[in-house]
Amino acid sequence: MKLNTHASLLAFNTLALDAHALWLAEIDCVADLTALHADSQYSALPRLVLGGGSNVLFTSDFLGLVILNRLKGMTVQDAGDHWLLHVAAGEEWHQLVHHALQQGWHGLENLALIPGTVGAAPVQNIGAYGVELANFCCYVDAFNWHSGAVERITAAQCRFGYRDSIFKHEYQDSHLITAVGFTLPKAWQPVVGYGPLAALGEQPSAQAIFDTVCATRMAKLPDPAVLGNAGSFFKNPVVSTQLAEQLKQRYPTLPCYPAAQGSTKLAAGWLIDQCGLKGFTIGRAAVHQQQALVLVNLGGASAMELIALAAHVRDTVEQRFGVVLEHEVRFMGLHGETQLDEVLA
Known part of the structure; x- marks a missing residue:
């Protein structure tokens, strides 16, 4: 250490x-x-x-x-109708997706090129193109700071939700994820209902999905090594279906996706783009020119410039659409996690 x-x-x-x-x-x-x-x-x-x-x-x-x-390592078991992967939390997420694809263990390809590590994935219940980590997670191993021991937490106990889990709530301060267990079915079915994947047809290969996701993300999202960013800054908002239908009447091109009963998910990036905010800057912080969902550090930006920019984007979208965006990025203050409104207060 x-x-x-x-x-x-x-x-x-x-x-x-x-x-x-x-x-x-x-x-x-x-x-x-x-x-x-x-x-x-x-x-x-x-x-x-x-x-x-x-x-x-x-x-x-x-x-x-x-x-x-920086915990490393992975083991794999043939469990009959599925593969069981036990992956240490410090492994890079995209490298896991790529390795699984090469081995013929399918299911994670829609989640290619999501930055971060395996241990961070359950916290946010990462997701993209119609797939979430919760679809394949069977357990999470975590070090309990109260007991000083590693305990196994089942997927059901993780209380996965949209970009949410128990690790953002009750277990935020008490548990450190050490490994994640994945169940990848051998009878794999592609998920191609979102975005550019729909053009691949009904039965594309896992490789075709992986390649398309990678190409799309590389074309739309800036490389953090070149331009500082944290990926998607805001969650896609989930609103009542009634509000979504009202907005759809006013804005026919508004992307809408089914959510829980009586709810509809909207595309945050589209809402921000419609407000004409691409390229908008406060100091050295900016809304990315190609992807409105990404806030970037142009070089030398302060935390307060990024915070002010996030607030401006949120408030502008709310004024135009009546939809309040929540930041997906975690805000960390002097003593722990905080929220945008708390920082602005």
């Missing part, structure tokens, strides 16, 4: 904000977590776990312990 004090987090968040942590620990085995748990100097501090740092906006320095999850 590597431990550093007053460490810069610039290299560990894709928005390229130079916040600092009181302590930074890089762990590569569960024993490192046990050691941190046993030492009161660290165990009493607020904690934040980072994988790829691709879904976090530091609103300030963090006066606590930042843990870089």
Whole structure:
């Protein structure tokens, strides 16, 4: 385990904000977590776990312990009608998707090129093009900071929702994900109902889906190594079907997708685009020119510039459409997670 004090987090968040942590620990085995748990100097501090740092906006320095999850490894079992993958939390998500495809373990291809690590995936219940992690997750292993032991949490216990899970609520401060179990069915069926995948026909190969998703994401989303960003900044809003129908009458090209009973999911990027916000800037923070759902750091942007931009986008969309956008990116303050309105207050 590597431990550093007053460490810069610039290299560990894709928005390229130079916040600092009181302590930074890089762990590569569960024993490192046990050691941190046993030492009161660290165990009493607020904690934040980072994988790829691709879904976090530091609103300030963090006066606590930042843990870089570098747990590695994967095992595979042939379970008859499906493959069971046990994957350590520090593995890169896209590399898992690519490796599974090469081995003929299908199901994850719609989730290609989502940044971050395997351990971060259940927290947000990552999803894209009609597929969510919850579709294939069978359990999550997590280190419990109260007991000092790793426990297995079933998929049902994870309470997965749209970009949501128990790890954003009751387990946010108490559990650190160490591994994820995936069930990938051998009788695979492609999911092609969203966006450019519909043009592939009813029975495309998993490789064709993977290639299309990668090409689409690379064409629309900026590379964080070139232009600081955290991917999709806002969630696609879920509204009442009545409101969606009213908006559809006024805006016939509005993309709408079925959600829970009586609800409809709208495309946040479309709403932002219709407000003419592509390329809009506040200081060195900007709405991306090609993808309105992405806020970018043009170089040297401050946290407050990005926060002000997020607020402007949210408020502009609400004024025009009566729809309130929620940020998908996690806001981290001095002592832990916060929200846009709390930062603005």
